[in-house]
Amino acid sequence: MAENPNLETGEVNLFDPEIAACPQPVYRKMLAGCPVAKSAIDGAPIISRYEDVTWALRHPEIFSSAMDLQIALGTERPMIPQQIDPPAQTKYRKILDPRFSKKRMKELTPQIRAEANALIDRFIDAGECEFDEAFAIPLPCNAFLHLMGLPSEELDHFLRMKNGIIRPQTLTDDMNQVQAIRIETGKSIYAYFEDLIAERRSDPRDDLMTYLMQAELEGEKLSHNEILDICFLFLLGGLDTVTATLGCSIAYLAENPEQRRRLVENDTLLDGAVEELLRWETPVTGVPRLLKQDITLGGIDLKAGQLVTLSLGASNTDDEEFGNAADVDFARERNRHLAFGAGAHRCLGSHLARIELRVAIEEWHKRIPDYSVKPGETPTYSAGIREVQYLPLVWPAS
């Protein structure tokens, strides 16, 4: 394999599934040798230093998120609020933030705990499971569907829609088909939520869908299209990222038994472990931005109109911010990681995600403290948002 990153040309390939399985050494070479690298796929600049990435995230007037046309995700309009810049974006956050507050999300804990145990009941006696399918997908996805007011018996349908946009390559071997799948899937997502809005109009419920239809800011309700554009994003954000983070976290713990034992023996480390694994694994590896003005960063000239990637993954392994960044330390004192982004677009669902991750990791280890990757098997990761799509685990059967 060619040197990755290539320090002479600054080219880096982060889209190889083998790199996705273990990207941290590549990140650290980028930080040391080419803090503004160049994607080997499309030549787009990739910014990796913590200081630069934080600065970019906090300056949306220079690093814009309004780029729906440049990033083909099967949408007909920008997704709200992610592809809108402040100040318009701020209006949407004022409507959405209270529904995702820490206090509100904490109230979901007993329900998520019960669901985690019900799932574990199904496979614990077998002494093995494929973690993604058996636990990492259904636990957060069902919690999210419940919150939205969407039927959990249709989970497979929602996952197909989500995968058709985020991972169309999992649905076809023909790369020419990828964009066609995104466009078709996009249409089906709009159509699904069109029907649901009509349903809730005649039969309001105590759920997020109904809230979106009734919410008002400064006397104005959200328009029909605004609700659709929020729902489109929710489907992607709510059904992928926690699954991805949970899978990466458990894969790490399966492969690092000393760390796992430390956690099992001392549950005061739980919150620290969730944060540290978010930092080290950073499943949402990067976020795109559109440059609004010419700037020079790390000695590289970047031009207005260029699409750039802010590498959250690399910045989270930067020794300048984290000291000993390569040490995965569940008792780390200062952990201002960027796994949820920063600035105006910082993740709306972070409180929900943290509660799901904490409860999932806690309940799993109470009941299955001693586990490993099935001998002879290798977990497989997807690139982009890093999900361990195949994680076969074994433990002593009861």
Ligand code: HEM
């Ligand atoms: C561990 C799980 C999660 C991770 C790692 C994660 C990561 C992120 C990141 C990095 C951003 C910033 C995007 C940017 O700056 O362009 C973001 C934004 C967002 N996330 Fe999450 N996310 C997670 C869970 C969730 C969940 C469960 C939801 C469910 C509602 C959600 C909804 C959103 C929304 C709506 C935004 C856009 C916010 C805005 O643009 O104002 N996320 N997330």
